[in-house]
Amino acid sequence: MIKAVFFDFYNTLVRFWPPLDQIQQAACQEFGFSIEPEALNYGYSVADVYFNRENEIKPLATRTEEERLDFFASYEQILLEHAGLSVTHDLARQIWQIAISVPKDFIAFDETLGSLERLKGKGYCLGVLTNLRRDMGQLCEDLNLAPYLDFCLTSADVGAEKPDPAIFVAALEKAGVKPSEAVHVGDQPRSDLVGARGAGLHAVLLDRGNWHGGVDNTVRVSSLTELEGLLVNAPESLQVNRRESGASPFYPDEQAAE
Numbered sequence: 001m002i003k004a005v006f007f008d009f010y011n012t013l014v015r016f017w018p019p020l021d022q023i024q025q026a027a028c029q030e031f032g033f034s035i036e037p038e039a040l041n042y043g044y045s046v047a048d049v050y051f052n053r054e055n056e057i058k059p060l061a062t063r064t065e066e067e068r069l070d071f072f073a074s075y076e077q078i079l080l081e082h083a084g085l086s087v088t089h090d091l092a093r094q095i096w097q098i099a100i101s102v103p104k105d106f107i108a109f110d111e112t113l114g115s116l117e118r119l120k121g122k123g124y125c126l127g128v129l130t131n132l133r134r135d136m137g138q139l140c141e142d143l144n145l146a147p148y149l150d151f152c153l154t155s156a157d158v159g160a161e162k163p164d165p166a167i168f169v170a171a172l173e174k175a176g177v178k179p180s181e182a183v184h185v186g187d188q189p190r191s192d193l194v195g196a197r198g199a200g201l202h203a204v205l206l207d208r209g210n211w212h213g214g215v216d217n218t219v220r221v222s223s224l225t226e227l228e229g230l231l232v233n234a235p236e237s238l239q240v241n242r243r244e245s246g247a248s249p250f251y252p253d254e255q256a257a258e
Contacts, residue, residue, distance in 0.1 A: 002202070002234040004175040005119060005227075006168075008186030009130035010106075011048070012206050013116075013224075014143060017107040020044060024079070027099040031091070035083050043083035045211035047075050052162075052191045059161050061133055072096045108143050115224040116148035124231075125175040128152040129168065129184065131161045131191070150175065162188075163195025172199070183238055185227060189215045202238040204230065 007013055016023075021037040021044070028035055054060075060068055073093035080087055080095070087095070120126055126149050128136060136152035151174045153167055160166035172182060179200030186192025187206045193215070196203035204227065205212060205220040212220070217240045221227055230237050 002124070002181060002183055002231055002238075004125040004127065004172075004177045004182040005231070006127045006129050006171050006175075006182060006184040006196075006201075008162075008184075008188065008192050008206075009128050009132060009136070011187040011208075012185060013112045013128070013145065014106040014108050016104045018102070018104055020104075023099050023102045023104065024095075026102070027095050028080075028085070030098055031095060033085055035080075035085055039083040040079070041209055042211060043079040043081070045209060046082040047079035048188065049190070050078050051075055052188050055131065055161060056163060056191065059131075059155070061156075069093065069097075072100070106139065106143060108145065109224070111223055111225045113144060113148070115227065116145065118228060119231075120148045122228075125150050125177065127171050127175060129162065129171055131155045162191040163198060165195065165199035168196055168199035168201055172201075180235065183231070183234070185221075185224075189218075193218055202235060204238070 021040040024040045025035060025037065054071060060071065063071065070093075073089050073096055076096040076099075077087060077089055077092035080092060116126060128140070128145075128149060128151075130136065130152070131154070133154060133156045136154055137146070140146040140149055140152060151171075153171055153174065155161040155167060158167045158170045168184065172179060175182065180202075183202040183204060184192060184196035185204045185206055186196075187208070189205065189212055193203045193205055203218070205215060205218045206222075206224070207220050208222055210222065219230070219238055219240055221230060
């Protein structure tokens with residue numbers, strides 16, 4: 001029986017506003033480039049895999065300012081390449097610096113609050129697990145998420161970044177449940193799926209844009225609204241043929257990004 005549902009934060013419960021594809025379009029236009037939003041969104045899906053993999057190797061919070069700028073230049077270069085535009089590392093860095101200068105806020109996805117409210121009403125313990133180093137309590141209050149959440153855990157709270165099992169184990173302790181009684185929902189194949197499975201939890205991939213077709217052996221949904229139906233038949237509906245412990249789902253773009 002599933003008693004607790006944990007969520008990744010960014011790109012799972014919330015997104016940026018203005019939308020990142022619009023910010024990227026405007027930044028690219030400064031240099032005379034025109035790229036369609038759909039192509040940029042695909043570019044982000046690939047670049048985010050690189051982001052999470054690199055953050056696992058060496059968390060961005062521990063890097064110098066120059067190292068972070070160099071990292072994001074590579075991130076931007078991967079993003080644009082998969083959106084159909086090849087640029088130099090130096091030009092990618094210039095485009096990134098324009099894009100990052102645009103003020104933006106988090107907003108909840110349209111279905112987030114309704115989905116959390118219904119899950120809470122069914123008695124699930126709900127938590128957020130994120131690598132963001134922010135005051136999540138205040139942020140969730142501002143976004144009206146707090147009434148539905150039992151707790152938030154950040155990588156700073158536990159001293160480990162997803163996919164390290166430590167953050168998932170800490171969440172289980174907070175919820176007072178066994179691994180078999182919890183499911184984690186997130187948009188990243190490695191930090192969310194591999195991380196959760198490494199701690200013995202069930203895992204669901206939230207693939208809103210159907211960008212992760214190369215990920216096999218996983219349960220996936222395209223919207224949070226699909227989660228409720230999935231949980232009706234849990235845990236049977238959450239079973240997959242897992243690889244050996246510690247192995248990553250096969251994801252071609254992740255391998256390329258490495």
